[in-house]
Amino acid sequence: MNPEEQVLDRIERARRRRPKVREERVTLAHGSGGKATQTLVEAIFLEAFRNPLLEPLEDAAALSVDGARLALTTDSFVVSPLFFPGGDIGDLAVNGTVNDLAVSGARPLYLTAGFILEEGFPIADLTRIVDSMRAAAQAAGVAVVTGDTKVVQRGKGDGCYVNTAGVGVVDHPGRLGAATVRPGDAVLVSGPVGAHGITIMLARGELDIEADLVSDTAPLHGLTAALLAAAPGVRAMRDATRGGVATVLNEVARAAGVAVVVDEQAVPVEPEVRGASELLGIDPLYVACEGRMVVFVDGAEADAALAAMRGHPLGGRAALIGRVKDDPPGLVLLNTVFGGTRICDLLVGDPLPRIC
Amino acid sequence: MNPEEQVLDRIERARRRRPKVREERVTLAHGSGGKATQTLVEAIFLEAFRNPLLEPLEDAAALSVDGARLALTTDSFVVSPLFFPGGDIGDLAVNGTVNDLAVSGARPLYLTAGFILEEGFPIADLTRIVDSMRAAAQAAGVAVVTGDTKVVQRGKGDGCYVNTAGVGVVDHPGRLGAATVRPGDAVLVSGPVGAHGITIMLARGELDIEADLVSDTAPLHGLTAALLAAAPGVRAMRDATRGGVATVLNEVARAAGVAVVVDEQAVPVEPEVRGASELLGIDPLYVACEGRMVVFVDGAEADAALAAMRGHPLGGRAALIGRVKDDPPGLVLLNTVFGGTRICDLLVGDPLPRIC
Numbered sequence: 001m002n003p004e005e006q007v008l009d010r011i012e013r014a015r016r017r018r019p020k021v022r023e024e025r026v027t028l029a030h031g032s033g034g035k036a037t038q039t040l041v042e043a044i045f046l047e048a049f050r051n052p053l054l055e056p057l058e059d060a061a062a063l064s065v066d067g068a069r070l071a072l073t074t075d076s077f078v079v080s081p082l083f084f085p086g087g088d089i090g091d092l093a094v095n096g097t098v099n100d101l102a103v104s105g106a107r108p109l110y111l112t113a114g115f116i117l118e119e120g121f122p123i124a125d126l127t128r129i130v131d132s133m134r135a136a137a138q139a140a141g142v143a144v145v146t147g148d149t150k151v152v153q154r155g156k157g158d159g160c161y162v163n164t165a166g167v168g169v170v171d172h173p174g175r176l177g178a179a180t181v182r183p184g185d186a187v188l189v190s191g192p193v194g195a196h197g198i199t200i201m202l203a204r205g206e207l208d209i210e211a212d213l214v215s216d217t218a219p220l221h222g223l224t225a226a227l228l229a230a231a232p233g234v235r236a237m238r239d240a241t242r243g244g245v246a247t248v249l250n251e252v253a254r255a256a257g258v259a260v261v262v263d264e265q266a267v268p269v270e271p272e273v274r275g276a277s278e279l280l281g282i283d284p285l286y287v288a289c290e291g292r293m294v295v296f297v298d299g300a301e302a303d304a305a306l307a308a309m310r311g312h313p314l315g316g317r318a319a320l321i322g323r324v325k326d327d328p329p330g331l332v333l334l335n336t337v338f339g340g341t342r343i344c345d346l347l348v349g350d351p352l353p354r355i356c
Numbered sequence: 357m358n359p360e361e362q363v364l365d366r367i368e369r370a371r372r373r374r375p376k377v378r379e380e381r382v383t384l385a386h387g388s389g390g391k392a393t394q395t396l397v398e399a400i401f402l403e404a405f406r407n408p409l410l411e412p413l414e415d416a417a418a419l420s421v422d423g424a425r426l427a428l429t430t431d432s433f434v435v436s437p438l439f440f441p442g443g444d445i446g447d448l449a450v451n452g453t454v455n456d457l458a459v460s461g462a463r464p465l466y467l468t469a470g471f472i473l474e475e476g477f478p479i480a481d482l483t484r485i486v487d488s489m490r491a492a493a494q495a496a497g498v499a500v501v502t503g504d505t506k507v508v509q510r511g512k513g514d515g516c517y518v519n520t521a522g523v524g525v526v527d528h529p530g531r532l533g534a535a536t537v538r539p540g541d542a543v544l545v546s547g548p549v550g551a552h553g554i555t556i557m558l559a560r561g562e563l564d565i566e567a568d569l570v571s572d573t574a575p576l577h578g579l580t581a582a583l584l585a586a587a588p589g590v591r592a593m594r595d596a597t598r599g600g601v602a603t604v605l606n607e608v609a610r611a612a613g614v615a616v617v618v619d620e621q622a623v624p625v626e627p628e629v630r631g632a633s634e635l636l637g638i639d640p641l642y643v644a645c646e647g648r649m650v651v652f653v654d655g656a657e658a659d660a661a662l663a664a665m666r667g668h669p670l671g672g673r674a675a676l677i678g679r680v681k682d683d684p685p686g687l688v689l690l691n692t693v694f695g696g697t698r699i700c701d702l703l704v705g706d707p708l709p710r711i712c
Contacts, residue, residue, distance in 0.1 A: 026477040031507025040505060044483055045469070048490040049500040053466070061501035063466055066525045068422035074468035074521055078506045110409070110419055112430035113401070114519045116472070121382040127400055134404040144405040145417035148519075149396060150434045151387025152710065158512040163470045165430055165521030169422045354508065 019043040027350070033242030033288075034347030038251075056177055056255070059238060060104035062170065071106035073097055074165040080354040082129065082159055084203040086196075086214030089162055090132030092290060092356060095219045096241065097166040098140045102221040103237035103293055105176045105228060106168030108140060113147040113164055118157030129160060140219040142166070172228050178255035178296075180235045186302035187260060187322035188295040190223060190315045191216070192268040193245050194287035197355050198276045209279055211272040218291030223312045230308030233298030240292050241356055243347055246285040248294045249322075249332045250346045257329045262322035262344065264336050285334075286347050288355045296324065375399040383706070389598025389644075390703030394607075412533055412611070415594060416460035418526065427462035429453055430521040436710040438485065438515055440559040442552075442570030445518055446488030448646060448712060451575045452597065453522035454496045458577040459593035459649055461532040461584060462524030464496060469503040469520055474513030485516060496575040498522070528584050534611035534652075536591045542658035543616060543678040544651040546579060546671045547572070548624040549601050550643035553711050554632045565635055567628040574647030579668045586664030589654030596648050597712055599703055602641040604650045605678075605688045606702045613685045618678035618700065620692050641690075642703050644711045652680065 019042040029036035046054065053061045060073035077093045094111065101108040113133065117126065137144055195216040202209055220239060228234055238248045245267065253260045269277075269284045277284045291314065297305045302320055309315030334344040375398040385392035402410065409417045416429035433449045450467065457464040469489065473482065493500055551572040558565055576595060584590055594604040601623065609616045625633075625640045633640045647670060653661045658676055665671030690700040 021479050024479055026473045026475060026479065026482065026507055028475055028507050028509065030473065031505060037505065041503075044479075044486055045500075045503055045505070048486045049469070049493070049503075051499045051501065053499060053501040054503075061466070063501065063523070065421075065426060065465060065523065066424035068424035068426075070421060070424075070426075070523070072466060072468060072521075072523055073502050074470045074519070075504045076470040076472050076506045076519060078472060078508050078512075109421060110417070110428060112428060112521045113405070114430045114432040114470075114521075116432050116434060116517055117382045117386065119382060119384055123377050123380055123382065123400075126382065130400055130404045137405070143407045143409060144401075145407065145409040145419065146429050147397075147401055147405075147410075148431045149387060149393065149401070150432045150710075151382055151384050152434050152514060152517075153384065155511065156434075156514040158508060161472055161508075161517070163430070163432060163519040163521075165428075165468045165470075165519075167419070167421065167426070167428055167523065 028353045029350040031353065032347055032350035033247050038346060056179060058104060058177055059100040060106060069170040071101050071104045071168045071170055073100040074163065075100065076161060076163040077356060078161050078354055079200060079356050080158060081203050084215060085199055087217040088129055088132050089160060090129035091136035092217050093162040093164045094133050094136035094140060095217050095290060096356065097164040098142060098219045098221055099239040101166050101168035102224040103239050105172040106170045108142045108166055108168040108221050110167045111137065111142050111144045111164050113144050115149045116157055116161040117149065117151050118159050119151055119154045121159045126160065140221060174232065176234065176236055178236045178252040181252055181256040181258055181296045181324055183258055183324050183326040184299045185235055185296045185324040186299045186320055187262065187324065188297065188305060189245060189267065189319055189321055190293045190309055191317045192270045193240060193289050193292055194273045194277065194284035195270060196290040197287035197352050198273050200355050201280065201352060202276065209276055211276050213272050216289050216291040218314055220291065220293055220314065223309060223314045226312050227305060227308050231297050231301040231305035233301040234295060234305065236296045238294050240289045240294055242288050244286040244288055245294055246344050247346060252296060253332050254330045259325040259328050260322055260332045261325055262332065262334050264334050266319055266321045268317050268319050290356065384709045385706040387709065388703055388706035389603050394702060412535060414460060414533055415456040416462060425526040427457050427460045427524045427526055429456040430519065431456065432517060432519040433712060434517050434710055435556060435712050436514060437559050440571060441555055443573040444485055444488050445516060446485035447492035448573050449518040449520045450489050450492035450496060451573050451646060452712065453520040454498060454575045454577055455595040457522050457524035458580040459595050461528040462526045464498045464522055464524045464577050466523045467493065467498050467500045467520050469500050471505045472513055472517040473505065473507050474515050475507055475510045477515045482516065496577060530588065532592055534592045534608040537608055537612040537614055537652045537680055539614055539680050539682040540655045541591055541652045541680040542655045542676055543618065543680065544653065544661060545601060545623065545675055545677055546649045546665055547673045548626045549596060549645050549648055550629045550633065550640035551626060552646040553643035553708050554629050556711050557636065557708060558632065565632055567632050569628050572645050572647040574670055576647060576649055576670065579665060579670045582668050583651065583661060583664050587653050587657040587661035589657040590661065591652045593649050593651050596645045596650055598644050600642040600644055601650055602700050603702060608652060609688050610686045615681040615684050616678060616688045617681055618688065618690050620690050622675055622677045624673050624675050646712065
């Protein structure tokens with residue numbers, strides 16, 4: 001083998017290797033969305049439940065039930081603090097599941113709501129959270145149709161955890177998914193990244209940083225519908241939550257076996273987010289958003305896609321941030337502001353726990 | 357008004373009164389399945405999310421999506437201990453959601469799985485739980501198609517909480533539901549009650565009681581299918597989980613505006629369950645099962661329904677326990693073993709927290 005073949009062979013062998021959780025106990029990193037999360041999901045959950053619907057590990061599963069094309073998804077929300085500038089765990093729980101359906105090409109219809117309440121949690125706070133879920137559901141055009149409430153003893157929770165699952169119907173005729181991404185595709189983001197994660201960090205009040213920031217939590221179903229109507233060549237959409245844009249790019253590069261090359265300077269970041277990120281020593285590319293998505297689209301339709309997104313209130317600052325190439329497969333390369341190129345890998349460790 | 361009219365008027369006014377949570381903070385009773393849970397659900401969740409699909413407060417919502425008749429349900433599981441004789445939180449989480457679909461007349465198809473893990477939870481325990489979910493899903497013929505994992509800091513959870521949501525397809529042509537129950541209907545249970553709840557209590561090891569008991573956790577979809585095929589006059593089925601058989605009877609009496617008259621002696625209870633219940637000072641009628649259901653069926657089909665249930669491995673000890681009458685509406689009356697009659701109301705307080 002020549003050196004290039006050796007590299008490819010090494011990558012291929014790494015991909016075929018059965019993942020294994022090396023830790024004996026769950027760490028916060030297992031919930032970060034980064035490398036540890038991926039290993040946990042693949043080694044334990046995928047390994048046990050393996051089936052063709054779960055296997056793509058998309059944001060929602062694509063189901064065919066009784067002739068209907070459905071999408072099904074779930075998310076638990078454990079954000080701390082429960083209330084933060086721009087939102088709370090309630091609208092986050094609705095928007096998060098609406099977005100997982102929307103980026104799967106589905107029209108969100110119905111939600112479930114499961115609450116795990118800690119003994120002693122103020123009823124007034126619960127009412128506020130539920131009101132915020134009601135408003136978010138109304139704004140997204142979905143109905144909460146079934147639910148469940150459990151109460152755990154004081155010290156066995158953190159006030160209120162919320163799980164939502166969602167069902168949507170897929171009208172879009174094409175097949176979307178990370179595995180369909182191919183060289184030549186354009187990579188877009190729908191707006192400035194990282195505001196949600198930084199807002200949560202600052203809302204904890206543990207840092208002596210003040211910034212005029214609010215979470216970007218928002219329902220993306222209108223934006224995805226406008227985009228799909230204007231650009232049928234959309235291959236995949238993912239909302240950039242835990243682990244941020246960098247994690248999405250890595251997941252897609254890996255699933256499609258392609259290289260993703262991103263121009264760091266092209267990624268929109270609010271000055272307040274950039275400033276706070278620098279103080280915190282983290283890269284905004286890894287910071288969670290709750291109302292932003294990454295789009296992979298046929299390169300020939302990049303302009304149409306951008307125009308469609310910019311024509312929507314939630315995509316006014318959408319940007320083309322990169323291109324898909326064939327080499328090196330499975331990797332994300334970043335052309336830095338300093339003119340260099342570096343590998344932008346999955347996150348190791350967990351700088352931002354309990355963000356969503 | 358004559359005295360009888362006055363009673364009816366009082367009941368009607370009570371039913372119309374807007375429920376209100378009087379406590380300022382969440383208590384364990386809000387998670388018991390009894391009166392406090394009902395008030396919380398009606399005053400906060402139903403009030404905010406009110407829509408025709410949620411309103412019946414059935415175990416699963418009946419949806420029509422793109423021509424398909426679906427059922428959608430969710431449950432969070434916070435049982436303590438996580439492992440107990442006869443099962444663990446994993447098979448409980450699968451069977452619980454399978455059963456909510458099955459008693460709604462649906463064929464369970466797809467599950468979601470959301471995990472909230474506490475930092476430090478042993479990976480070996482997680483693997484054991486997930487293996488048990490895999491086996492339960494296989495036994496019930498359902499696939500886990502999407503999931504989510506969150507990690508919370510040490511002291512903000514209790515090892516592992518699991519949420520499952522489920523989607524099923526409704527093949528049954530009729531309309532099932534508590535509101536369709538009418539006077540003359542027969543009331544059946546599928547087998548001895550209370551084994552799950554008592555097993556959990558004893559597994560905590562806080563009581564000095566030894567009994568040879570295992571949880572009754574089991575998937576009911578086969579039993580419900582056999583029953584529906586044999587007795588098209590089935591009006592409603594409910595699995596008797598939190599709050600036990602008595603809670604189900606009260607929910608149905610209230611939803612249908614009927615009286616349910618139960619013969620205490622006819623309710624099957626294992627001697628070990630009866631003995632432990634007496635020592636604990638609780639009534640087995642209020643103790644959770646995880647593989648038993650209550651069935652309301654046209655009185656003319658009671659024998660056919662009983663025969664169908666007894667022909668299934670999970671219904672071998674099914675029994676006719678009572679009848680539906682028209683008066684007094686909304687109440688459950690118990691003909692006791694001592695020859696008297698007493699009102700069997702919703703549970704107040706919470707003698708059995710974290711049962712499921």
